[in-house]
Amino acid sequence: MTKVYVSSVIPAPAADVWNVVRDFNGLPGWAPFVAESRIEQNAHADRIGCIRNFTLKDGGRIREKLLALSDYDLSCSYAILESPMPVENYVATLSLTPITDGNMTLAEWQAEFDCTPEREAALTRQIGGGVFQAAFTALKQRFGR
Amino acid sequence: MVQVRQSTIIDAPIEEVWAILRDFNGHDRWHPAIASSEIDGGEPADAVGAVRHFRLADGGELREQLLALSDKDRRLSYCLLESPLPLMGYVASIRLKPVTDGNATFWEWRSEFHPPAHRRDELVKLVAEDIYRAGFAAIRNLLGRRAAATPAEARPSPAIMPSRPTGVAARPVPSPAILAPSGNMAETTRAILVERYGGPDVLQLKEIALPPPAPDEVRIRHTAIGVNFIDVYCRTGFFDLMRLPGVPGMEAAGVIEAVGAAISGLSVGDRVAYACPPVGAYAEHRNMTADLLVRLSDDIPDEAAAASLLKGVSASFLLHDVHAVRPGEVVLIHAAAGGIGQLLVQWARHLGATVIATVSSDDKARIVERLGAHHVIVYSREDFAEAVMRLTAGAGANVIYDAVGVDTFAGSLAALAVRGHLVSFGQASGPVGSWDIDRLASKSITVSRPNYAHYTNTPEKLAPHVDRFFTAFRQRAVRVGQPAAYGLANAEDAHRDLEARRTSGALVLMP
Numbered sequence: 254m255t256k257v258y259v260s261s262v263i264p265a266p267a268a269d270v271w272n273v274v275r276d277f278n279g280l281p282g283w284a285p286f287v288a289e290s291r292i293e294q295n296a297h298a299d300r301i302g303c304i305r306n307f308t309l310k311d312g313g314r315i316r317e318k319l320l321a322l323s324d325y326d327l328s329c330s331y332a333i334l335e336s337p338m339p340v341e342n343y344v345a346t347l348s349l350t351p352i353t354d355g356n357m358t359l360a361e362w363q364a365e366f367d368c369t370p371e372r373e374a375a376l377t378r379q380i381g382g383g384v385f386q387a388a389f390t391a392l393k394q395r396f397g398r
Numbered sequence: 399m400v401q402v403r404q405s406t407i408i409d410a411p412i413e414e415v416w417a418i419l420r421d422f423n424g425h426d427r428w429h430p431a432i433a434s435s436e437i438d439g440g441e442p443a444d445a446v447g448a449v450r451h452f453r454l455a456d457g458g459e460l461r462e463q464l465l466a467l468s469d470k471d472r473r474l475s476y477c478l479l480e481s482p483l484p485l486m487g488y489v490a491s492i493r494l495k496p497v498t499d500g501n502a503t504f505w506e507w508r509s510e511f512h513p514p515a516h517r518r519d520e521l522v523k524l525v526a527e528d529i530y531r532a533g534f535a536a537i538r539n540l541l542g543r544r545a546a547a548t549p550a551e552a553r554p555s556p557a558i559m560p561s562r563p564t565g566v567a568a569r570p571v572p573s574p575a576i577l578a579p580s581g582n583m584a585e586t587t588r589a590i591l592v593e594r595y596g597g598p599d600v601l602q603l604k605e606i607a608l609p610p611p612a613p614d615e616v617r618i619r620h621t622a623i624g625v626n627f628i629d630v631y632c633r634t635g636f637f638d639l640m641r642l643p644g645v646p647g648m649e650a651a652g653v654i655e656a657v658g659a660a661i662s663g664l665s666v667g668d669r670v671a672y673a674c675p676p677v678g679a680y681a682e683h684r685n686m687t688a689d690l691l692v693r694l695s696d697d698i699p700d701e702a703a704a705a706s707l708l709k710g711v712s713a714s715f716l717l718h719d720v721h722a723v724r725p726g727e728v729v730l731i732h733a734a735a736g737g738i739g740q741l742l743v744q745w746a747r748h749l750g751a752t753v754i755a756t757v758s759s760d761d762k763a764r765i766v767e768r769l770g771a772h773h774v775i776v777y778s779r780e781d782f783a784e785a786v787m788r789l790t791a792g793a794g795a796n797v798i799y800d801a802v803g804v805d806t807f808a809g810s811l812a813a814l815a816v817r818g819h820l821v822s823f824g825q826a827s828g829p830v831g832s833w834d835i836d837r838l839a840s841k842s843i844t845v846s847r848p849n850y851a852h853y854t855n856t857p858e859k860l861a862p863h864v865d866r867f868f869t870a871f872r873q874r875a876v877r878v879g880q881p882a883a884y885g886l887a888n889a890e891d892a893h894r895d896l897e898a899r900r901t902s903g904a905l906v907l908m909p
Contacts, residue, residue, distance in 0.1 A: 261499035262407055350495070352504065354406035354534065359495060359504045381498075389499060 254342075255373050256365050257381045261389035263358040265396035267351040270358045271327045273392070274347060277305055277319050283395060284388045286310055304334065313337040320344065333366075340366040340376060360389055399487075400513060400522055404530040405506040410541040412496040412503040413613075413659035414666075416472045418537060419492055419505075421662045422464045423450050428536050428665065431455055431528060444662050449479065458482040465489070469660070478511075485521060486512040505534065540666060585609075588909075589681030590889045593643045595635030598893040601680075603886065606645070611685040613660035618670065618686055622704035623679050624649030625884075625892050625905035626737070627801075627826055628850075632677055633893065640677045647679025647907075648672075651694065651703040661688050669694040673708035674854060680889055682909040689857055692864050697872060705881035705904035706741065708850075710867035711860065712823070713741040713876075715853040717749060718866070720846050721797045721819050725750025730786055730795040730813060732802045733826065734771060735762035737904040741876050742799055743769045748875040754789060756782050756806075758899060765902050769877075783812035794818055794841075804828040811843060819844045879903040 263270050273283050278298040280287040290307035292298050293316075298305070303319050313336070321330040328348035333340065343366035350359040362385040368376050408415050418428060423443035426435040435452035437443050438461070443450070448464045459482070466475040471493065478488035490509035497504055507530040513521040591604040611617045624647075631637040632646045640646055651671040657664055664670070670691045678684045694703055717723045729746045733739045734755030747753045747770040755771035757763050763774045775785045786795055794815030800806050801824025810820050820843060822830060838845065854860045870876045881904040884892040888907075895901050 258496070258498065260495060260497045260504070262497055262502070262504075350405065350504065350506065351403075352405045352407060353403065354531070357407075359405070359407075359497065361495065386499060 254365055255368060255377060256363065257377050257385070258361070258363045259381050259385040259389065260359060260361040261386070261393065262352065263349075263360050263389070263392050263396055264355075265358060266356050267327055267349045267358040270360065270392065270396065271324075271349055273395070274349070274360075275299070275322070275324070275327075275329065277303065277322070277329065277331070280305070280307055283391060284384075285391045286384065286387060305331075321346075338376065338379070339372055340368050342367045360392065362389070399510055400518060401508065401510050402522055402525045402530070403506065403508040404526055404534070405504065406531075406534045406538075407497060408503045408505055408534070408538055408541065409500075410503060411501050412472065412494050414541060414656065415503040415505060415537065416469075416494050417657040417659060417661050418540070418665050419494070420444065420467065420469070420472075420474060421665065422448055422467070422474065422476070424663065424665050425450075425533075426452060427668065428540055429529075429533050430536055431532060466491075483521065483524075484514050484517065485525070486514075505537075507533065587681050587683040588886065589645045589678075589684075590647070590886065591643050591645060592633055592640065595633065595642070598633070598890045598897070600633060601646070601889040601893060603889075606681070608683060608685065611656055611658045613658040614687055614689075615658045615685045616654045616661055616664055616670075616688050616691065617656040617683065618650070618652040619655050619683050620650045620652040620679065620681065620704075620909045621700040622651050622883075623647055623681075623886070623907040623909065624673070624704045624706075624708055625889075625896060625907060626708055627824060627896065628708075629680075630893060630897060639675060645678045645680050645684075647681070648675055648677055649704060649708040650679040650684075651700040651707075655683070658688070664688055664691065664693070669700070671698075671700075671703040671707050673711055674860075675851070680886065680907060682886065690854070690860055692860075695868070698868060701881060701883070701906055702871070702878045705737070705906050706871070706878040707864075707867075709738040709741050709904065710871070710876070710878075711854055711863040712738055712850060713745055714863035714866045716799060716821060716823060716848065717742065717745055719853060720821050720823075720848045723749045723751050723797065726752070727796040728752045728754065728786075728790055728793070728815070730754045730756070730782075730798040730810070731771075732756045732798070732800045732806050732810070733758075734766045734769075734774070735902040736801075738801065740766070740769055740879065740903055743771050744876040745870060747771070748870070754786055754795065762902055777806075781809070782806075783809040786813040790815070797821060799823065801825070802827050803830055807831075807833070811837070811841075814841055814843055817842045817844075819846065821846045821848065823848055881906040883908050 278290050278292050280290050288308045288310045293304040293306050296303040306316050308314050315336040316334040317331045319331050330346040333343040345364035347362045423435050423437050426432045431454055433453045433455045435450050438449040438451050441448045446464055449461050451461045453459050461479040462476045464476050473493040475491040488511035492507050495504040585608050586605045587608050589606045590601045592600050629646045632640040654666055654668045672691050674690045729751040731742045734743050735757045743753055743755055753771045754773045755766045756775045756777045758778055763776055766774050773789050775782045795813050796815050797819045798810045799821050800810045803825030805827035807830045883906050886907045886909045892905050
């Protein structure tokens with residue numbers, strides 16, 4: 254089991270950041286690497302069990318299933334069903350925590366997955382840096398003060 | 399029920415912040431509202447259930463109990479047991495999260511309690527601002543000061559740690575720092591590096607690399623370094639305590655500059671001293687395993703600690719454990735003007751013994767007389783065994799403390815009383831060599847050859863000696879003279895003077 258953990262400080266109130274990231278179908282609006290997204294079966298994007306089917310700007314297609322969504326904890330968990338990445342049992346959680354000092358937000362994104370040992374380092378780098386941190390960097394710029 | 403939640407970002411790696419916050423009894427060292435704190439019953443501060451009893455700067459007294467502690471989640475929960483304020487049912491928790499984007503730390507402090515309705519706003523504000531936000535600011539200041547302080551320290555490389563100590567101590571070799579926080583470039587410190595065993599000239603000042611402290615280590619900025627004869631034995635290779643290239647020295651005082659992730663009970667800024675392997679004290683900075691560090695109270699100066707901790711602890715177990723000196727006993731102390739000799743003379747007298755001292759010169763005789771020796775023998779002028787017999791009307795000494803070695807061993811046996819005890823704890827003049835133990839039967843003599851480590855290599859063994867010595871120091875039962883101070887770069891001169899017996903009292907190196 255490989256774990257990836259990335260966290261960052263977003264210079265905006267947690268409620269504002271949550272408004273952006275809670276939309277399970279909203280990745281194209283803030284994640285710089287996502288081209289377009291849809292929810293399969295015409296389901297609501299906040300219905301637990303719904304599947305988002307999105308295309309990366311590099312052409313890759315990913316299907317992910319919403320496992321948990323909490324407006325109380327400001328967190329969202331999902332599993333990969335299909336992706337170009339050689340990972341199995343991939344489950345990730347994106348969560349926000351208010352930082353009262355300065356009214357900002359701690360954003361955390363973590364994932365656990367299985368992969369072959371020789372691919373672990375590259376996948377950790379790709380997911381942690383190329384996906385999670387890249388998305389946080391975009392969020393920081395979006396809310397930049 | 400009200401909830402208070404405050405959180406902030408501290409610009410320091412999570413290991414550093416957690417090292418400070420996880421110490422349930424350490425808050426008096428960083429929180430401005432807290433004057434002093436102790437754990438009831440002397441329990442460890444990281445035992446769940448421990449109760450901290452603390453006083454506020456304004457005099458109020460509180461007791462709080464540790465309910466949960468997790469190094470995994472870096473989370474700590476506690477409740478209030480007694481307080482001058484009506485914070486009914488107060489349960490609080492602290493938790494940290496790493497901010498990987500920038501290597502900082504998220505710190506949340508939250509609580510729930512039932513205030514009386516008419517004081518609700520006042521108490522919420524007090525908890526949120528005077529306790530939590532004031533605490534944030536204090537830790538931010540503390541770590542900021544540390545970051546602005548000198549560059550980091552040195553641990554001798556693992557290659558120089560003793561793998562097979564003979565003369566002293568089996569202590570675990572510090573593990574390399576595998577959890578080095580990023581951003582620490584190759585740091586260095588100035589240190590005396592021995593590249594080959596030999597004379598004082600092998601003590602050369604060099605710039606050596608220093609990794610960040612391992613989880614079980616602290617990083618110390620030395621303020622004074624003790625020089626002991628055991629350092630000579632390390633330098634010459636007589637004791638297998640220092641692998642080459644290596645940094646000698648087993649005693650120093652200083653200030654903690656950083657703590658490893660697994661450290662509790664010690665914080666950045668604490669004044670500490672140590673007197674134990676592994677070697678490496680002859681350096682401006684070093685990393686050191688924390689278990690045998692001694693915290694220094696304000697009334698113990700750095701120089702005095704560096705000059706006397708090893709000798710004081712040694713004197714404590716020599717006079718109390720190896721042989722329990724009783725009032726009225728005749729105690730003979732060789733090399734009585736030396737660092738440990740001076741302590742033995744004063745302390746044995748304080749214990750009620752009749753003290754006979756031997757020294758090499760009249761100047762040293764005067765020093766020892768001033769310390770309270772009842773009789774002083776200048777052994778270069780007089781056979782000390784005969785003198786002891788004359789002074790004791792033929793009875794001899796009940797116990798003899800002899801670190802001189804080959805030059806005095808035979809005379810010491812001759813100077814002992816029937817059922818006397820010879821404590822041989824050094825060999826400054828050379829190894830004692832082989833002796834036929836049948837000779838001891840003529841007076842039913844006991845010979846002890848104590849090893850420092852066996853009396854001091856665990857916190858449990860060490861603590862009583864440290865307490866006893868510092869108590870004697872505070873009561874002025876033993877006085878530590880102003881040590882002769884040398885610059886760190888002049889360690890060579892210090893060793894030369896020590897070996898030539900040009901010194902009396904303790905020697906320290908000043909970084």
